[in-house]
Structure formats: structure tokens, C-alpha cells
Amino acid sequence: MTLGFDYIGDALAVDGVSLADLAGEYGTPLYVYSAEVMRHNYRRIERAFAGADVMIAYSVKSNSNLAVLKVLKDLGAGFDIVSGGELIRTQRVGIPGERVIFAGVGKTEKEISDALDAGVSEFNVESEAEAERINAVAAARGERAPVAIRINPNIDAKTHKYITTGKRENKFGISMGRALELAGRTRTDLPNLDLIGIHCHIGSQILDSSIHPRVVEAVVDFARKVMDKTGQPLKTLNFGGGFGIAYEKGQTPLDLQPFADALLPRLAELKVKLLLEPGRSIAGPAGVLLTRVEYIKKGEERTFAIVDAAMTELLRPTLYEAHHEILPVHRNDRETGRMDVVGPVCETGDFLALDREGAIPHQGDLLAVMDAGAYGFVMSSTYNARPRPAEILIDGGKALLARRRETHEDLLRAEDEVFAAN
Numbered sequence: 119m120t121l122g123f124d125y126i127g128d129a130l131a132v133d134g135v136s137l138a139d140l141a142g143e144y145g146t147p148l149y150v151y152s153a154e155v156m157r158h159n160y161r162r163i164e165r166a167f168a169g170a171d172v173m174i175a176y177s178v179k180s181n182s183n184l185a186v187l188k189v190l191k192d193l194g195a196g197f198d199i200v201s202g203g204e205l206i207r208t209q210r211v212g213i214p215g216e217r218v219i220f221a222g223v224g225k226t227e228k229e230i231s232d233a234l235d236a237g238v239s240e241f242n243v244e245s246e247a248e249a250e251r252i253n254a255v256a257a258a259r260g261e262r263a264p265v266a267i268r269i270n271p272n273i274d275a276k277t278h279k280y281i282t283t284g285k286r287e288n289k290f291g292i293s294m295g296r297a298l299e300l301a302g303r304t305r306t307d308l309p310n311l312d313l314i315g316i317h318c319h320i321g322s323q324i325l326d327s328s329i330h331p332r333v334v335e336a337v338v339d340f341a342r343k344v345m346d347k348t349g350q351p352l353k354t355l356n357f358g359g360g361f362g363i364a365y366e367k368g369q370t371p372l373d374l375q376p377f378a379d380a381l382l383p384r385l386a387e388l389k390v391k392l393l394l395e396p397g398r399s400i401a402g403p404a405g406v407l408l409t410r411v412e413y414i415k416k417g418e419e420r421t422f423a424i425v426d427a428a429m430t431e432l433l434r435p436t437l438y439e440a441h442h443e444i445l446p447v448h449r450n451d452r453e454t455g456r457m458d459v460v461g462p463v464c465e466t467g468d469f470l471a472l473d474r475e476g477a478i479p480h481q482g483d484l485l486a487v488m489d490a491g492a493y494g495f496v497m498s499s500t501y502n503a504r505p506r507p508a509e510i511l512i513d514g515g516k517a518l519l520a521r522r523r524e525t526h527e528d529l530l531r532a533e534d535e536v537f538a539a540n
């Protein structure tokens with residue numbers, strides 16, 4: 119079983135708390151996260167890079183619930199954000215700017231000046247145009263902005279095409295040749311940029327442990343060229359996140375050891391601080407989506423379990439053809455067979471699992487969609503006028519309501535305010 123999740127008797131529990139009890143109290147669909155599993159996952163990364171001067175900057179976009187951010191804050195984590203909205207979330211839980219890194223390809227002027235107000239530790243710059251904009255905003259304020267250039271090393275992360283970011287054809291980062299030119303410009307026509315580092319994140323859900331050592335070679339080699347060109351030392355090397363987790367039986371999470379072995383000696387040579395931006399590997403295995411079976415429908419070809427969660431709660435199966443294990447909350451000896459687990463949303467693409475072998479549930483049964491702690495709730499939508507589910511954080515054997523279930527009033531508010539006046 120996944121760490122933190124196990125059957126007590128026949129009842130699936132998280133850190134000893136019964137999932138059926140939580141569904142009874144808070145309703146379904148329901149997200150449930152284990153703080154302890156997040157801590158464990160964070161410490162695994164910390165241990166792998168022990169001996170380096172490192173900041174593990176949790177990727178806020180993977181799960182941005184305030185209670186989750188607080189757990190990471192208390193561990194001493196840094197935070198990687200990709201929008202002004204995520205900056206506000208870090209501020210809500212009292213995370214200081216020096217523990218925040220600002221990434222993303224489309225930073226607006228307002229986001230840049232808000233991030234300067236907050237004193238973020240680094241802007242990851244993704245294009246020449248963005249470098250020029252950050253330079254202009256900083257100049258208008260009479261400041262210098264700390265920046266790292268995000269390079270695109272053209273290394274294939276061998277993951278799903280929608281979560282590959284380090285290939286030439288992706289929108290992320292700058293090719294090495296142009297990045298070197300841009301680094302030079304920080305000494306001439308971009309004087310309000312303080313070039314402090316190099317950033318590289320080539321994709322998500324990477325499971326092949328030979329990839330990161332290649333990225334290390336590319337980034338270290340490039341960092342040396344930049345220092346030669348500018349005559350200035352760099353302070354940070356940022357390798358992003360992307361550490362893969364085991365979604366399917368038989369998979370193992372990314373082994374970080376080859377990465378650490380390749381990297382640690384180089385960090386010492388270059389005298390730079392290491393930055394990492396893991397999201398999925400911390401939050402993913404720590405969460406489940408609980409859902410109840412509304413109907414069993416026997417089709418001509420296959421059986422459909424129609425559940426009360428949908429692509430609106432968990433988009434990953436639809437968007438990435440992603441696999442999530444689905445477990446019965448009450449272990450049972452129901453007849454097995456092949457089924458599609460689908461939601462009520464009016465889209466053929468609305469499914470949580472296709473052609474899955476397992477115990478065919480009965481109407482009213484609870485199912486747990488595993489490894490849903492990252493890129494789950496944060497990608498939820500209200501399509502079909504569906505209020506978003508509640509989120510629960512389990513910590514120290516206690517359940518904390520981390521977000522209440524949305525109501526129809528919540529969904530209608532922005533329209534109600536103007537509708538009556540029209």
C-alpha cells in the first residue's frame with residue numbers, strides 16, 4: 119500500500135483515520151491529504167541532497183491549499199510560484215519573500231512589481247522580452263531584480279507530451295545560445311537585472327534516473343560559460359522539480375541518488391546554492407479523492423461505474439491519459455470484471471479510469487482515487503455548474519477542514535452582483 123494509506127480491518131484509512139467516516143461527515147466528492155506523508159516526502163528529498171546548501175522550494179501550483187502550504191512552511195521549505203495569485207497564497211500563510219521563487223512564461227507588469235514588493239529571492243526568466251520587462255519595472259522603481267535565466271537544454275524528459283518542457287519546441291526556457299547572449303546583456307543594456315543563477319526544469323513525472331545527471335552536465339557547463347562571459351560569479355543553480363511518483367502498480371518513484379551523485383561535487387566546485395522545485399513528489403502520494411458510486415450501468419460492451427466525482431474534480435485522466443489506482447474504501451469480495459469509472463459531466467472525455475479490471479462496486483459504495491494530492495483540486499473547475507469539493511488535511515490523527523465545500527451561492531455570486539442591476 120501507499121505510505122500513510124492502509125486498511126484497518128476492511129476499512130481504508132489515512133494515518134489511522136477512516137475514509138468512510140470522513141465521507142460521512144464531509145460528503146463526497148472529497149479530497150483528503152496526509153500532512154505526515156507530505157513531511158515524509160519532503161524529508162526524502164532533503165536527505166538525498168544533504169550536504170549541499172539547498173532550498174527545497176515546494177511548487178505551489180501542485181497543491182496550493184493554505185493548510186498544505188503551512189505544513190511545508192513549518193518544515194522550512196521555500197516556495198516556487200507561477201502567478202501573482204500564488205504569491206498572495208504564500209503571503210496569507212506568512213511566507214517571507216526571500217523564500218519565494220517566481221517562475222512562469224507570462225509574468226505581467228503588475229505581477230512583477232508585486233513580486234518586487236514582496237522581495238522574492240529570484241525571478242526565473244523565460245524569454246528576452248520578459249527580461250526586458252523585468253528590467254524596465256525594476257528601473258522605474260530604482261531597484262535591481264534578482265534573476266535566473268531558465269535554459270532549455272533540449273533534453274527529452276521521456277514523459278507525457280503535455281508535461282515535457284525541456285525540448286526545443288516547448289514554450290518554456292531559452293535555448294543555450296540565446297541564453298548566453300542574454301546573460302551578456304545583463305552587463306550592458308539590462309543593468310537593472312542582477313543575474314544570480316541558472317534555472318532548468320525539463321518536465322514533470324520523470325521516472326528515468328539517467329535524465330537528471332545529463333541535465334546536471336548541461337547546466338553546469340552552461341553556468342561556467344555564463345561566468346566566463348559576465349566575469350561575475352553565480353549564486354544559485356535551480357534544477358526545478360519533475361521527480362516522478364508511482365501512479366501504477368509496479369512503478370517506483372524516481373531514484374534521486376544518481377542526480378545527487380552527479381550534482382553534489384559540482385555544486386562544491388562552483389560554490390553555488392542549490393534550488394529545487396518539487397511539487398508532485400511531495401503532494402501527489404499524500405492525497406486521495408473520495409467518491410461515491412451513484413449508478414452501475416451495464417452497457418453492451420462494458421460496465422460503467424458512474425461516480426459523483428468527475429473531470430471537474432480530477433482532470434488528469436482526461437488531460438494526460440493519466441492512470442490513478444482506484445481502491446474500494448470497504449474491502450469486499452464483489453464480483454470482478456472490467457469497467458469504466460466515469461463522472462456525471464456531459465463529456466465523453468469525463469472519466470477517472472477506462473477499462474479497469476477490478477471488483478465491480480455496487481451503488482452507494484465509496485471509492486478512493488489514489489495519488490490525487492497533486493494537480494488534483496488545483497485543476498478543478500465548476501463546469502456543469504458543479505461546486506468544488508471540500509479538502510481535508512489529516513494531521514496527528516485529526517481531521518482539519520482545509521477548504522469547505524463550495525455552494526451554489528459561491529458560484530453565482532459574481533453574476534448575482536451584476537445580474538440584478540442589468
Ligand SMILES: *Cc1c(COP(=O)(O)O)cnc(C)c1O
Pocket residue numbers: 177179180198200221222319321322323358359360361395396397398399492
Ligand atoms: C510545475 C513546475 C514544477 C513542479 O513540477 P513537479 O513535477 O510537480 O515536481 C517546478 N518548477 C517549475 C518551473 C514548474 O513549472
